[in-house]
Amino acid sequence: MVLLAPVLPERARRAMRAARAEVDLGAVAHNVGVLRSLVAPSLVCAVVKADGYGHGAIAVSEAALDAGADWLAVALIEEAAVLRKAGITAPILLLSQPRLADLAAVVRYDLRVCITSPVAAELLANAAREQGKIVPVHLKVDTGMNRIGVAPADALALARDVVKRPELLLEGIFTHCAVADEPDNPFTDEQLDRYEAVLAKLGDAGIFPSIRHSANSATAIAHPRGRYDLVRVGIAVYGISPAPGLVGTPDLRPALSLRAEVAFVKRVTAGEGVSYGLRHRFTSDTTVATVPIGYADGVPRRLGLVGGEVLIGGKKRPIVGVVTMDQLMVDCGDDHIEVGDEVVLIGTQGKATITAEAVATHLDTIAYEIVCGIGPRVPRFYPRGND
DSSP states (O other): OOOOOBBBBHHHHHHHOEEEEEEEHHHHHHHHHHHHHHHHSSEEEEEOOOOOOOOTHHHHHHHHHHOOOOOEEEEEHHHHHHHTTTTTOOOEEESSOOGGGGHHHHHHHOOEEEEOOOOHHHHHHHHHHHHHHOOEEEEESSSSSOSSBBBBBGHHHHHHHHHHHEEEEEEEOOOOOTTTSSSOHHHHHHHHHHHHHHHHHHHEEEEEESSEEEHHHHHHHOGGGGGTTTTEEOOOOOOOOOSSGGGTTTTTOOOOOEEOOOOOOEEOOOOEESSSOOOEESSSSSEEEEEEEOGGGTOOGGGGGOOEEEETTTTTEEEESOOOOOOOOOTTTTOOOOOOOOEOOOOOOOOEEEHHHHHHHHHTTHHHHHHHTOOSSOOOTTTOOOO
16 A cells, blocks of 8 residues: 555645645646756656655646656556556556566556566566556666666567567666766766667667666766666656756756744753753753654654754754654754744755755765655645645
């Protein structure tokens, strides 16, 4: 079962929780437009797995398609089912080969499916025959990431196995680049060389899949060679750069902000500690604001121990002590803070901004993990509509 965050009118959301994620669908549309212009004439496939990287898969999918995205991609059949049940009819690509026992659902939901083995091809063909359909398949070639995919030496045999089955259409062949977010790393070109060698071998055998693709966001932006017929853009759709060296190229707009409200304010004296384990002690008298959002919502427990900050009153202020399951504490110094004051964990307040990338830097991770980790009990709010 896929758990989706509730999509509720703003007034109901605010009544339920003093924490929310706001998703600017106009930014999503802008980003898709920028990416379309960048990679043209390649098709744009918006990756909306993991509930749209935490932004809300249905809303993001609709915004991306309205802005000109041609395809969508997900990781799981369950994720695709949510989109189909929402009335989305665009092509949906499953990026990983599903369990063999679930292939009938691939046919039922009219999905494009990743194939990595002859066994999967046979079982998928059987399911297609039973439902009277022809299923487009995309052969995944492992060119060096060593995650999933058929070895280059075995790709031709698998392609022939698919082509011989009337229930299957070999629509695509693809690979995935492991270090495209390191623009100067030569391994991306090595992978593309291996991939193109497979394409040449298939071509010599008279097999020409109509859609060749290798590009994730980083490849699409930094390696024009890898764009081919379609690009699979994920993180860039959400306005987050796939690598520090690619920030600002192209002009992407962050779509998500994470906001809350001050729930409690108290004055704490020098020498006192805060939160579980009292791992932070105050060196002077200070005002502490408690914010009702915690690690159960996706704010990492150690964020306050590694320099994490929030915005209150347009100023960056440190999270202190460990983040608890439902709450975190903020050192506000001698400033006047009131219950109900807005708190920004990701986003802009006044002239100050905290980005998902900045949060990730504190935690020695990537922004993908930060936005994907925002939990389902945080309501998503879409200012452009739904209210």
